[in-house]
Amino acid sequence: MNVLPLLDRAGFDAALEDLGDVPLTLALIDLDHFKTLNDALGHAAGDNVLRSVERLLTGSLPAGSLVAHVGGDEYAAALPDTPAETALIVLSEVIRHFQQADNRDAAWPASLGMSVGLAYRPAHAQTLPDLMRAADAALYRAKVEGRGRACIYVESRMVLKSNYYPKASLERLSKLSAALGRTEASLLREALDNVAEKYRGEL
Template structure:
């Protein structure tokens, strides 16, 4: 069966627009220490690595997925109707496969880092979804590279400081029912409160 073509960045943006109302997971992928490979083995070797990564992604992802090369050694994968937790398991397998089947002459530190974010759980708009996936990718890099990370909302005050346990339990049930994070629901409520009392500001 023929594999779908690797999308360009403009094609990726158009695909994201077409899927604007579809629940999906976005993965942003970056090759760790790719410059080191280019510097030591040359750009032809680097191109071979990129082709191998593209074959691995295209051959390992479920039907209906979209793979795009955003530029350099950066890729994006769109997984329609897929939860971030499901995508995490999938990309853990892809990363391990890449590590096990690496060429002997590749630098030891060459690997794949992946950032994952889901809609609607982590963001509604495509812009916010890409920002969340990028933050998850940066965390994967910070935590040692060669791994996949799901976006985790930060800068939220610890909820247990302000809310009784019964309310937190109801919040958790609501988040689960809506397929969203608790933090996003709290932020939405805060936005509504500010808008409702805009005249007092």
């Protein structure tokens, strides 16, 4: 049986860098209602769930994939030379396996599930930070659409109304987008991330 190594966040980031510009699908994986299980059954039960998830991911993803525990109940995986549509099939099967009663401890709440966000390089993003943001946006959509599913990133078309933003600012954004070879939406997401980080203490 081919079992992939489980990386930590630093090891995952380094391994991604080592892949260079290889086309790949990045998956961000988050457990649904994990806190509910921890609160009801205790952290030992939570740790058992995490070990189960790790065995499932490292034992089920294709050879050559990267798998990492990036914190809490969050995992990441990279599937080199794998289109997002193929990765969607693979991760959807992982989700179904995790949710089948035969593969679960009877004490686990029915609400405990798994959501996945997928983004593909180069179609969805060129740089690793942008790819992470795109996968995170897809994960958020999976949560909003009902959890227990995998979603592929869809570029959000931000409507910038000139009565909200000065024309000069919109023109500068457009020029910056062209100069960097990035979408205006990705630049705005980066700016929002920076604002959130700046005022983290207020959240």
